Amino acid sequence: MTLFLQxxxxxxxxGGIYCLAAVGLTLVFGVLGFPNLAHGAIYMLGGYVTYSMMVDxxxxxxxAIVCAALVLAVIGVIFERLVFHPLRTAPHTHHMIATVGVMFFVISVVQEVWGTGFLRMESPFSGRVGLLGAEISAQRVLIIVTAVVVLLALTWFLKRSVHGQAIEAVEQDRTGAALVGINPGVVSMVTFAVSFALVAISAGLVAPIQLLSPGMGESLNLIVFAIIILGGLGxxxxxxxxxxxxxxxxxxxSTYISVGxxxxxxxxxxxxxxxxxxTGLFGTVAQR
Incomplete structure (x- = not known):
């Protein structure tokens, strides 16, 4: 029972890490209609930026996590303006090819700036918490609490704020949203900013548990795509x-059978x- 609880x-x-990363990818897919194949690379960049904010x-x-999220949000706006906005009228295949280019660009920048080796980021939450006989890492408790708080804040942002409601409107009907005065270009910028910030938070939270490396986003990319397909695209x-x-x-x-x-x-x-x-757990046939 103790092992199960732990x-x-x-x-x-x-799951909190996966949710933060998957929600960011889902937002981009819902607004722009194409998957961001560079999402894992952006996750990796978020971890390195958090590391630099702490160490340098x-x-x-x-x-450091908050500042990294803000930096990644700005990078998201820059990428949207320079890479994806010029392709707004192009087929979605062009967008996907562009995300592959962004992925290789980000990986190259990280390798040039931080090197190709592994880096360890320390966390002040290094203790353990006792719960019904189980010893739980304080860092994992922090991850769960932070993920819940961030997801609640995101829900409030989407349901209550002007920009959040605009994102939902564009997700439902991009043409109709434009006809009632919503600027899809601004919505795209906000969406990329939120998506990049979320994935930076998830990377900053998991970095003290897993070593930082230029390849850390590869496995996450595959898992996050499986998550959004499982849940229903968008x-x-x-x-x-x-x-x-x-x-x-x-x-x-992994615990009761094997890692494989x-x-x-x-x-x-x-x-x-x-x-x-x-169509996934919450998907519909009409999902783009």
Whole structure:
């Protein structure tokens, strides 16, 4: 029972990381209609920027994550203006090719600036918390709490703020939103800013647990795409629920079977859900 509880918390923490990353990717897909194949590279960049904010600038851990999120939000706006805005009338295939170019560009910049080796980022939350006999890492508790707070804040932003409601309007009907005065270009910039900020927060949270490396975004990219397909393309509730389901399946299978089974469990869950509901948990036939 103690082992199960400990792995349950680990799964929830991993699910929090997956959710933050998947929600950012879902927002971009919902607004622009194409998957950002550079999402894993942006996640990796967020981790390195957080590291520099702590080590080079000397900021406290939490402040470093916040600053990294702001820096990545600005980078997201720049990428949207320079790369994707000029392609706004082009077929979505062109956008996907552009995201591959962005991915290689970001990886090259990171290797040039920080090198190709592994880096370790320390966290002040290095202790452990006792819960019903289980010893839980304080960093994982921080991840769960932060993920819940950020997701609640994002929900408020989308439902209550002007820019958030504009994002939802463009997701539902881009042409109709433009006809009532919503500027799709501004919405795209805000969407990229939010997406990049979310993935930077997730990378900053997980960096003290996993070593930083230029290849750290590759596996996340595949997992996050599996999550948004599982939840239903463009569905935020689907991305959140899918993130936790995938993470729990991965952790439990790795614990009770093997590490290889944990990796396979991700796609077993995906195939099982799609066999019952081909559009995903919250997807619809009309989903773009």
């Amino acid at each position: 792995q349950l918390i680990n799964g929830l923490a991993l 600038v000397g900021l406290p851990y939490v402040a 569905s935020l509730p689907g991305a959140i629920l899918g993130g936790f389901l995938i993470a729990l399946a991965e952790v439990m299978a 089974a944990g990796e396979a469990a991700i796609f077993v869950v995906l195939m099982g859900v799609l066999a019952l509901k081909p």
